[in-house]
Amino acid sequence: MCDALGSILTTAALAAAGCSGRQLRIDVAAGILIRARRGVYTTRGTCAALQDVAAHGGRAACITAARHLGLWVLSDDARTHVWLRDGQRTYHSRGSCRCVEHWDDGPAGSPAALPSVPRILAQIFRCFDAEELFVVLESALRSGRIDRAGLRWLRQRSNARMREALAHARADADSGLESLLRWRLRRHRLRVRTQRRVASVGVVDALIGDRLLVETDGVAGHGDSPHRHKDLVRDAHAAMWGLFTLRFDYAMFVHDWDLVEAAILGALRALDGLPASR
DSSP states (O other), X not given: OOOOOOOEEEHHHHHHTTOOHHHHHHHHHTTSEEXXXXXXXXXXXXXXXXXXXXXXXXXXXXXXHHHHTTOOXXXXXXXXXXXXXXXXXXXXXXXXXXXXXXXXXXXXXXXXXOOOHHHHHHHHHHHSOHHHHXXXXXXXXXXXXXXXXXXXXXXXXXXXXXXXXXXHOOSXXXXXXXXXHXXXXXXXXXXXXXXXXXXXXXXXXXXXXXXXXXXXXXXXXXXXXXXXXXXXXXXXXXXXXXXXXXXXXXXXXXXXXXXXXXXXXXXXXXXXXXXXXX
């Protein structure tokens, strides 16, 4: 997600706010405003993605817009996604620009205005896949950034794959890794509950079935001594009550999912007393 506080301003917006041409030149010389292209400026502290949007034309779109809303994005795609409407002009050179253009109908707005969350989700689905949509959708549900009307708007524009993601989404995932866990395990028809309080252990990231705890150590800090000790104490308390804990980090979830899935299924077989598969 992006924590920059910058913005994109047009000369018309600056003039309406009382900024004269002389003051504009002073602010540019002082580095308070940065000229992106003719008639468009960014404020100091604006992130690289919004600087690209300002230079390219249009508005932030897709995962770029999702990051600026603080939503959990799975993809590590570093390209800037720009929303353009019919009749708009793009300004970046085709040879050097790495921006991804999204051409879809929608209301006009200032360069700094983001698309609505339902539109951002529709753009993500078209640009990536249902898995990326699902992760961002659950983040939007958790943060209250999408309501029933927004979900209805998405359903009206969905296909079977998107409808599956919409039907499976919930608002209880605390991170995208928890969403990813539920999405990727859905084909096994397992009972996966997230952010559950377990006696003598505390709140766990996921409870699969009745006895398997899965912790998604995606936040920095679990590897240092105090956090490591706390995790070991939690795991010992879980074992004391006949519960089994598996811990995976971000890299394992995203880049070694086959191992994560095999570990979960193997632990479930052991806990249920079932014979191992051959």
